């Protein structure tokens with residue numbers, strides 16, 4: 537394992553420092569229906585299991601619950617693969633995150649690799665339109681979606697509806713107009729915004745973020761909070777793993793955790 541992660545420090549240093557702007561109303565793509573995440577795709581499950589148990593488990597956990605040995609050290613905490621939120625991520629997006637690292641995907645620095653059906657979308661920044669005190673109040677108000685006990689705060693409700701609903705949805709489910717597009721209602725919903733906007737009702741997901749992270753996230757946006765505030769993010773593995781191994785791990789994560797159906801031992 538040490539051999540494989542050795543290159544990480546170098547890769548981290550190589551990440552560009554460019555400032556990135558993403559307007560809340562940016563580029564409405566012409567939407568197409570993304571492929572069903574259940575569709576059979578490439579990737580060898582057993583090879584993927586090997587890679588997962590060698591590298592990924594240390595953060596994401598052997599059970600895919602995001603609670604590997606390193607989970608507390610990482611900010612935000614590792615993605616929970618058993619969460620319903622993962623069903624909205626396409627295999628291609630997951631592959632790109634593993635190969636290029638999450639920040640490079642958000643910045644579309646993927647050496648010519650293009651995501652089909654969707655564009656990477658980062659949570660935009662609101663530091664220009666919201667005051668610090670408003671951001672803190674908004675965080676507390678939004679927590680009501682997670683706990684199910686929402687305080688009455690008409691001003692925050694108004695801000696949420698004006699600034700957040702288009703992506704996060706009226707009930708905070710992450711199913712606003714922008715991720716939804718026009719999809720076949722008989723198929724599982726896949727967010728056309730990759731990664732999908734957060735679903736606030738998923739407790740295990742929201743627990744990954746502390747208030748300090750959320751404050752800077754809303755103020756600076758997803759890319760700048762990771763870079764300027766050095767909140768940890770998902771690094772690239774393209775320099776230590778072959779494409780075949782990464783497709784394998786995508787297959788393994790999809791079947792064993794997202795679909796919750798690990799294969800019986802060979």
Ligand code: HEC
Nearest residue numbers: 591592595610612613614615630633634731769770773785
């Ligand atoms: C050092 C800890 C660490 C290791 C090791 C690690 N990850 Fe992650 N991973 C994270 C963190 C932290 C996040 C959440 C990133 C975020 O929200 O910015 C994440 C997120 C993800 C995501 C979701 C992307 C998204 O948009 O939320 C995928 C998929 C993923 N990791 C796959 C993998 C795979 C596959 C491996 C093994 C090859 C792996 N990770 C190894 C820490 C790690």
Ligand code: HEC
Nearest residue numbers: 560657658659660662699700703731732733734750754758
């Ligand atoms: C253009 C779409 C968009 C808008 C508008 C938007 N968000 Fe987000 N939001 C996202 C996306 C995409 C993510 C997932 C980010 C990730 O995983 O990297 C996210 C994630 C989050 C998260 C969870 C943290 C995380 O890293 O997943 C919080 C909290 C949040 N948004 C709050 C807000 C608030 C508050 C507003 C309104 C002031 C808002 N968002 C407006 C797209 C949006």
